Amino acid sequence: MVPGDLRYTKDHEWVRVEGDTATIGVTDFAAGQLGDVVFVDLPAAGKTVEQFATFGVVESVKAVSDLYAPVSGEVVEVNSELAGNPELVNSDPFGAGWMIKVRLGDAGQVDGLLDPAGYEQLTAEG
């Protein structure tokens, strides 16, 4: 079961909207597919990200994967813990493994994302 208060992309990112702040990370399904995460490359605060465009990279021992932004906005905070402890993406993907917080430009973008049931259906189909 994925958290019910989040919205999801078909590329396995999640977003939590609180006021005009959107917190972004990857799902437990994504973390499991990646394997042991050893490096996360994220944009600095002040940069802007565009919905469905790449905003960073997550690397496991074996694979390199692009990260896609669920929503557009200016980066207001970056999870600096991940620089030293990238394994948080595996151990707590919906919590301490969050990646960036952005100031949400267009709240309407969230409506186009998958709800928890829709996302679970996606991963169940593989």
Next chain:
Amino acid sequence: MTEAVEPTEEALPEQLHETALVDIHRGLGARLIEFGGWLMPVQYAGILEEHRAVRERAGLFDLSHMGELVVEGDDAGDALAAALVTDPRTLAVGRAQYSMIVAPDGGVIDDLIVYRLGPERFLVVANAGNAAVVSDELAARLSGWRAVLDDQSLATSLVAIQGPRSAEVLAPLTDVDLTALRYYAIAEGNVAGVPAHVARTGYTGEDGFEIFVDWARGPEVWEALLAAGREAGVAPVGLGARDTLRLEAGMPLYGNELDRQTNPFDAGLGRVVKLEKQGDFVGREALARVAKDGPAKRLVGLRITGRGIARHGYPVLDDGEPTGVVTSGTHSPTLGVPIAMAYVAPDVGEPGTILAVEVREQPVSAEVVPLPFYKRDPSTR
């Protein structure tokens, strides 16, 4: 997030070879991928955990995808000496050597281990993806000699146990005297009641053994080793950790460090080539020229000091200008930093040289370091 590196099992093409152990891997929860035409486990519990198991305890590998070619006949030694860059005639019975088969231009067709099983009986082990090519090429090179090649690849299961506790786990299961079995030696005996060739060879930088048995009996040997090793913490290990282990140990992987466009001297393996051996061999003229003039590129170790992980195919820069390419790169589980092997221009290959790797269009600082990155503590032998 999209992931493009590993195909899922469902998306695999048809007609992949499966080892006799494939159902055991599935039962252990392995993720299976295509490798060299085979459906193989890439990981079980996770690459980092499996890597650590091999460095600290021991790991169990299914290597049944490797090619096993038996060459025998009155001229077997002479024929192999003419076909390969090494001189297998110098091997004592029961010993092994690292070797290569090259094209007439010196380009590497495959790297091999040659075991001398008897006076005129040799076992040549080739990489899975090259096994058919090597089998055909070697058979062609044997023509005219009193020697025949018997391709046993699909009749052989190969199970390896690698890591500091390998010997203590294997010893109670075998009548082979492991204390007398030296590094790069092979002996015949039984393992868990199964007739086997037991070799003290591997691809991890640790002590360990490779066990060749009849195809159908691979599962018995695997299960016996896993059960016997439970107390010692033996873990099944997939191709993912096999790759990080060999990279830390500075060992080349065919398709990355070695290919048809690369000769043994480029790869820093000129010592393997026996130019002075008796009789001609395929590639001699080309390799003698490289030995005299020096190779055009140099294989180096890189320790990434900037932020990023170098990967296969990334450009290597010297003062902003291209000087080579990364052949293998990962985050080193043992050292905790990104490491890579790369081909660079010979004049920037000295340890201590500061270069850069282009990671997603950004230069990331890297230092040339001696290979291997990791060497086991000799007191563990």
